Amino acid sequence: MAADAPTEVPLSEVPLSEFDRDTAVTRRGPAEPGVYDADLSAGWTIISAVNGGYLLAVLGRALGDALPHSDPFSISAHYLTPSVPGPAVIRTDTVRTGRTLSTGQASLFQYAEDGTEVERIRVLASYGDLDALPDDVRTTAAPPALPPVDQCFGAGDASEGAPPVPGSSAITERLALKIDPATLGWALGRPSGKGEMRAWFELADGRDPDPLSVLLAVDALPPTAFELGLIGWVPTVELTVHVRCRPAPGPLRVSITTRNLAGGFLEEDAEVWDTKDRLVAQSRQLARVRLSQSRPVR
Incomplete structure (x- = not known):
């Protein structure tokens, strides 16, 4: 029946950006409310899995369509199993709706080789209207001191002297990262021992940032574990992002720090700043590291 035909969730503008196309979701018909189909692109893989x-x-786009409010304010994800490129199903549920905030949850599923359904990620999020927030800002936070873009290094430049890491690096082709040389000791075989990473962030096709691309930005830089002398995959266990305002056009500045690695796990705290020197997002994630894969800190 026509009423049950799948509907692609409309984007805010013509989807010229690869990011918009690759995060698109298709709403199923009324017989399956809150259920969306997605196709996870291989273009956003790193080492052996799809980037968190x-x-x-992708989940944020589905929730923005399912809930009465469209902008993520706070979104927390638990990564249960590694996602792979290919078809996925997203099931959303509205937990609560209010005048200024809505709360929802979502899970992304894929299918194993034997046909069984596997849950990859589970998310709980609060959504609202970023444009309705008051302008009053009182903060002691300051933008990171990054060199000009032309004095920073792209992902390809940064990796020339780094130890080879087997697997995919497809995501680097979709990002225009320019990394602060002060956080590139790992690429020269001289990790600083400081858990810091800073970079200018843009999508390679020039698409301006928005709340959804900010969810990508907090997890797009090389792991801070590299500057601690560790190499290899650093899979995310849990990631929480707070979006504070709608970013202005232009490149973002992303700063990530780690203060504690213990028991094979570390935290990463990220801040994202826009061209108007506004703190547009903050995040914290817990990640697992492989302590057997290390190189000396100098």
Whole structure:
């Protein structure tokens, strides 16, 4: 029946951006309310899995359509199993709706080789209207001191002296990262021992940032574990992002720090700043590291 035909969730503008196309979701018909189909792109993989920030943006788009409010304010994700490129199903549920905030949850599923359904990610989020927030800002936070873009290094430049890491690096082709040289000791075989990473962030096709691409930005830089002398995959266990305002056009500045690695886990705290020197997003994630894969800190 025509009433049950799948409906692609409309984007805010013509989807010229690869990010918009690859995070698109299709709403199923009324017989399956709150259920969306997605196709996870291989273009956003790193080492052996689909990037966690990209996945969060896919789920974020589905929740923005399912809930009465469209902008993510706070979104927390638990990564249960590694996602792979290919078809996925997202099931959303509205937990609560209010005048200024809505709360929803969502899970992303894929199918194993034997046909059984596997849950990859589970998300709980609060949504609202970023444009309705008051302008009053009182903060002691300050933008990171990054060199000009032309004095920073792209992902390809940064990896020239780094130890080879087997697997996919497809995501680097979709990002225009320019990394602060002060956080590139790992690429030269001289990790600083400081858990810091800073970079200018843009999508490679020039698409301006929005709340969904900010969900990607907090998880798009090389892991801070590299500057601690560790190499290899650093899979995310849990990631929480707070979006504070709608970003202005232009490149974002992303700063990520780690203060504690213990028991094979570390935290990463990220801040995202826009061209108007506004703190547009903050995040914290818990990630697992492989302590057997390390190189000396100098």
